[in-house]
Amino acid sequence: MRPDPQAELLRLLDVMARLRHPDTGCPWDQVQDFATIAPYTIEEAYEVASAISAGPEPETLLEELGDLLFQVVYHARMAEERGWFGFGDVAASIASKMIRRHPHVFGEEAKRDASTQTEAWERQKAAERVERAETGTLSGVASSLPALTRAAKLTSRAARVGFDWPDAASVLDKLEEEADEVRAELAAADQVRLKDEVGDLLFVLANLARKLDLDPEYCLVGANAKFERRFSSVEAQLSAQGRSPAEATLDEMEDLWRAAKQREREA
Incomplete structure (x- = not known):
């Protein structure tokens, strides 16, 4: 028989509260803040992705998902200590967002195919960015994303307004152009210029993956x-x-x- 989700979540929240207790908690956990925990959050997300790509083994995936959930609980606890919000607010926020972004499931709209739903999802996200005064095409793409992933997301956003190569072959032509520019800088070995040109080369490679419907990361x-x-x-x-x-x-x-x-x- 599987554990009761509500009971176990309450137990996890209690564990987190005890770890952070200013008098009787863990000395290491007591002194952490959002900035010090954030790298662990990123690391745990990668551990989940790694477990999935490896097979996935149920026991390993279960453990890694637990580690990632603990990161959410950790951040929510620190926010609650500051009087900002608690874990319940986090859960309520994402539940409301999913309902809002899936009117074909939770509303009166007709069923959509996957392609149409993706377009509707993006329109809803765009409307939410406007509400947050994020009006630029590229606004809201997290700067903390891995660089290759962020490059693909930035250019995907630009592509929605028509700023894109017509096909993958065109990206390959651009890739050759950027490789030539790197080659031209090799003799001078100027690290600043080489960094710039190699960055351009990687950026185009991320675009190539995107045009081929692949995740560059x-x-x-x-x-x-x-x-x-x-x-x-x-x-x-x-x-x-x-x-x-x-x-x-x-x-x-x-x-x-x-x-x-x-x-x-x-x-």
Whole structure:
């Protein structure tokens, strides 16, 4: 039998309150604030994403979701201590927002297909930004997002008002242009200029992923995992020979890398 959600949520809120108690709480938890906890919140969100991309295993996902929920409870508790709002206000706010953004479910509007609903969702979000006096096309895109994700979101917003490349092939042309600009800066090796040009190159790559309906952050997550997997294979092969990477030549490691790549293709 599964635990009662309401009872367990109340228990979690009580745990958080006791951790933050000024007299009997945990010394570490007592001194935290929004700024010090925010990095953990981001980290836990990534842990959830990582658990999902890995498989997901139910027990691992359960644990990671719990860690993320604790972050929400933590921030809500600190806000309550300041007299701003409590966890109930947080839950009420998101419930009301979801009802407002889904009139086809909670209202009288006819059922929509996914595409039409996405358009309606974006219109509702735009109206909410106007209510908050966020009138610019790019307003409301959180600056704390991972840079690749934020680049895709910024250009997605711009695309809604017609500021976009016509297709992925056009983005590839732009990518070649930006790569040439990086190449032109290599001789001078001016770090300021190189930083600017490499940034432009990454920004266009994020756009390319968006035009292909891919999440650039997850593309890079996959590439990181692939590199880690293949390099570990190179290390393992060298270790079997009684050597380390530092004792091998680049050509030898390249051969082992290609062999690892071929094994993956054949698997």
